Every structure is written in structure tokens, then in C-alpha cells.
Amino acid sequence: MTTESYGPFGCVVAAPRGVQPPRRHTTRDDQFRDRLVDWLTFMVPMFIAELRNASDEELERARTDALEQIASHGDDLQYGGKHQASSRTALAKAFAILARADGGVTALGVHACLRPHEGCPGLTWGPRTTPSDHTKSRERTP
Numbered sequence: 710m711t712t713e714s715y716g717p718f719g720c721v722v723a724a725p726r727g728v729q730p731p732r733r734h735t736t737r738d739d740q741f742r743d744r745l746v747d748w749l750t751f752m753v754p755m756f757i758a759e760l761r762n763a764s765d766e767e768l769e770r771a772r773t774d775a776l777e778q779i780a781s782h783g784d785d786l787q788y789g790g791k792h793q794a795s796s797r798t799a800l801a802k803a804f805a806i807l808a809r810a811d812g813g814v815t816a817l818g819v820h821a822c823l824r825p826h827e828g829c830p831g832l833t834w835g836p837r838t839t840p841s842d843h844t845k846s847r848e849r850t851p
């Protein structure tokens with residue numbers, strides 16, 4: 710494990726999709742999946758920040774609550790119902806907890822982690838430059 714960190718919100722990105730055939734028409738499942746990815750990439754960083762300084766006991770309680778909520782109301786999560794909001798929130802919290810593991814978590818089209826690691830999609834998304842990168846490139850220019 711490295712001591713580097715992505716900061717208080719971690720790294721939460723849409724996981725790259727494998728090679729998939731082009732969609733002929735969008736189904737309800739496709740729409741659900743796309744909206745869930747958008748929602749998770751927005752909410753998981755908030756819960757990563759919220760749980761950042763949580764004790765082991767607080768993490769265990771959050772893990773147990775999320776597990777119970779998802780297991781009891783997973784159908785509401787996917788198809789709607791009176792527990793949809795609470796079950797989606799529980800799912801985002803579960804991602805925030807799992808993001809603490811080495812290598813983070815990749816599921817349901819989302820990757821979340823707290824530290825850079827080999828194969829992290831957050832490292833390969835577009836050019837990542839820092840001020841020191843610009844300084845180095847200028848130093849090399851004659």
C-alpha cells in the first residue's frame with residue numbers, strides 16, 4: 710500500500726466498459742444502469758469524505774446498516790418503491806466503505822478507491838498533469 714492519497718473524496722469514476730456490441734435501442738435496464746452510475750459517481754465521494762475519520766466501530770455499524778438495507782430492499786433500489794432512496798443511499802455508503810480496501814472496488818459500472826494503485830481507472834482517464842509536470846517539461850526544453 711502506498712501513502713499517496715486521492716484526497717478527501719477519493720477517486721470515483723465510471724469504470725471503463727469492456728468491448729460491448731453497440732446498443733440498437735435503449736432498454737429500461739440500460740437507463741437504470743446509466744442513471745445509477747451517474748448517481749454513484751456523485752454520491753460516493755460524499756460518503757468517502759463523511760466516513761474519512763470514522764472509527765472501526767463506526768465503520769462496522771455503517772457496513773452492517775448498509776448490508777441490511779440493501780439485502781432487505783434491493784428490489785426497491787432497482788425497480789422503485791418506498792425504500793428506493795434509503796437503499797440507494799445504503800449502496801453509495803457501501804461503495805464508500807469498500808473503496809477503503811487495497812485496489813478499491815469496481816461494481817455496477819463504478820470504480821471507487823482512496824489511493825492510487827496499479828490498474829486504477831482514475832489514473833488512466835485523460836491527461837493528468839500537475840504543476841510539477843509543467844516545470845519538468847520546461848526544464849527539459851533547451
Ligand SMILES: [Zn+2]
Nearest residue numbers: 813822829830
Ligand atoms: Zn482506483
